[in-house]
Amino acid sequence: GAVVSQHPSWVICKSGTSVKIECRSLDFQATTMFWYRQFPKQSLMLMATSNEGSKATYEQGVEKDKFLINHASLTLSTLTVTSAHPEDSSFYICSALTSGGAPSEQYFGPGTRLTVT
Amino acid sequence: KQEVTQIPAALSVPEGENLVLNCSFTDSAIYNLQWFRQDPGKGLTSLLLIQSSQREQTSGRLNASLDKSSGRSTLYIAASQPGDSATYLCATGANSKLTFGKGITLSVRP
Numbered sequence: 713g714a715v716v717s718q719h720p721s722w723v724i725c726k727s728g729t730s731v732k733i734e735c736r737s738l739d740f741q742a743t744t745m746f747w748y749r750q751f752p753k754q755s756l757m758l759m760a761t762s763n764e765g766s767k768a769t770y771e772q773g774v775e776k777d778k779f780l781i782n783h784a785s786l787t788l789s790t791l792t793v794t795s796a797h798p799e800d801s802s803f804y805i806c807s808a809l810t811s812g813g814a815p816s817e818q819y820f821g822p823g824t825r826l827t828v829t
Numbered sequence: 830k831q832e833v834t835q836i837p838a839a840l841s842v843p844e845g846e847n848l849v850l851n852c853s854f855t856d857s858a859i860y861n862l863q864w865f866r867q868d869p870g871k872g873l874t875s876l877l878l879i880q881s882s883q884r885e886q887t888s889g890r891l892n893a894s895l896d897k898s899s900g901r902s903t904l905y906i907a908a909s910q911p912g913d914s915a916t917y918l919c920a921t922g923a924n925s926k927l928t929f930g931k932g933i934t935l936s937v938r939p
Contacts, residue, residue: 718872744925755833755918755929756873805872809925818927820865822872 735806
């Protein structure tokens with residue numbers, strides 16, 4: 713089946729620093745990837761849609777200058793949290809959309825736990 | 830704006846019991862509905878995907894149904910096992926985007 717990896721699985725950083733999270737589709741090409749954020753006991757909230765070779769589309773309320781997304785290849789999207797603050801501490805999950813055939817389906821990575829101190 | 834609701838937030842059952850998890854959504858204009866499993870601190874595992882033209886999908890002890898007209902989906906788990914303990918999330922899909930419920934945390938007691 714389709715496999716999506718994320719790196720790192722967890723990271724602790726100091727307030728004011730930047731953190732980069734990678735999302736890779738290991739055995740398929742994904743022109744579209746999604747980034748979600750999940751707070752404890754809350755649902756996943758879509759942050760942005762990442763399209764290979766073009767600018768990401770951000771959901772309402774998500775600061776594009778704070779959460780930088782780059783989708784430079786068909787198998788890799790990165791999320792950089794710039795000038796991180798404690799309120800950015802969360803579980804970040806990416807997904808990759810399969811294409812071709814039916815049905816199109818999102819496959820999810822294992823998530824990255826970010827803690828900002 | 831689509832809203833997905835899962836009630837109750839938590840459920841505890843004895844091993845061997847058959848159970849139903851409910852999911853409701855406000856906008857019936859969906860392409861599909863998915864059920865996921867999430868273990869603590871982990872990512873999502875897709876369990877079942879129902880296309881909008883379908884009414885149900887089955888995989889092993891799991892059966893998911895979809896009633897678009899009433900905005901409801903159910904996940905039926907037969908003969909529950911302690912290993913089924915996890916959080917189950919449903920999500921509706923439209924325009925390739927998923928809208929998630931908060932999930933139901935299931936505990937199956939040995």
